[in-house]
Amino acid sequence: MKVISVVGHSKTGKTTTIENIIRELKRRGYTVGTIKEIHFHDFKMDMEGTNTHRHRQAGAETVTARGDRETDVLFDYKLPVNEILSFHKEDFVIMEGVRDTSAPKIVTAEDEEGILAKLDMTVFAISGKIAAEIDSYRDLPAIDGTRDIMRLVDLIEEMAIEPLPDVDQDCCGACGFSCMELSNRIIRGLSKREDCVVDHQETKLLIDGREIPMVPFVERILRNSVLGVVKELDGYKEDGKVEICIRK
Numbered sequence: 001m002k003v004i005s006v007v008g009h010s011k012t013g014k015t016t017t018i019e020n021i022i023r024e025l026k027r028r029g030y031t032v033g034t035i036k037e038i039h040f041h042d043f044k045m046d047m048e049g050t051n052t053h054r055h056r057q058a059g060a061e062t063v064t065a066r067g068d069r070e071t072d073v074l075f076d077y078k079l080p081v082n083e084i085l086s087f088h089k090e091d092f093v094i095m096e097g098v099r100d101t102s103a104p105k106i107v108t109a110e111d112e113e114g115i116l117a118k119l120d121m122t123v124f125a126i127s128g129k130i131a132a133e134i135d136s137y138r139d140l141p142a143i144d145g146t147r148d149i150m151r152l153v154d155l156i157e158e159m160a161i162e163p164l165p166d167v168d169q170d171c172c173g174a175c176g177f178s179c180m181e182l183s184n185r186i187i188r189g190l191s192k193r194e195d196c197v198v199d200h201q202e203t204k205l206l207i208d209g210r211e212i213p214m215v216p217f218v219e220r221i222l223r224n225s226v227l228g229v230v231k232e233l234d235g236y237k238e239d240g241k242v243e244i245c246i247r248k
């Protein structure tokens with residue numbers, strides 16, 4: 001699964017650009033998922049007085065509304081982006097308005113001020129209303145997602161990456177950079193997605209079937225602690241695979 005995020009102020013052509021991207025990716029035979037960041041602080045799908053709301057009030061942590069045409073799983077808190085992405089199985093996930101991610105980004109804007117407000121090191125293209133007037137901004141291509149969607153999606157195919165773990169740099173930096181910096185280097189062709197060492201570790205931790213990424217420091221502690229105990233047991237083999245399942 002590869003991801004990008006489209007960011008920009010409202011009414012800059014963000015959603016229209018995303019609609020066009022989705023249609024073109026689908027036309028090319030890909031499966032597509034989306035994540036929409038809602039910036040309205042009081043947003044909730046669930047309404048006071050509904051049965052699902054009553055379940056929540058009674059203490060349920062996760063509530064599911066199952067209908068003939070739609071199933072909605074309602075969490076009672078804001079999920080981290082990578083946790084949401086772990087539910088997605090599509091070829092591409094296009095995020096709208098999500099900025100707290102190292103995923104490569106497109107900025108939609110109607111003027112330079114709008115670009116500058118959203119510009120960070122992970123941006124690889126400019127689009128939206130301003131792209132009807134300019135061809136580039138600094139070293140970034142400006143591509144009109146309405147008139148030149150083929151070119152924009154060609155670029156997305158090239159730039160989208162599997163999500164990086166997005167851990168705090170103080171906890172990792174094992175690739176020599178932060179996750180944001182590595183994303184920037186991948187966009188510029190200076191590094192590869194495989195340079196993130198977290199994906200290639202020998203120890204895997206799954207909680208409720210979901211893999212939990214571990215920075216090298218934590219992976220070493222867990223690995224050494226487990227091996228320190230199990231190597232004393234009968235049946236231990238130096239080159240064997242150790243699996244532990246803890247049920248609570």
Ligand code: SF4
Binds near residue numbers: 165166173195197198
């Ligand atoms: S090794 Fe991976 S998780 Fe660690 S800082 Fe680099 S990109 Fe992030």
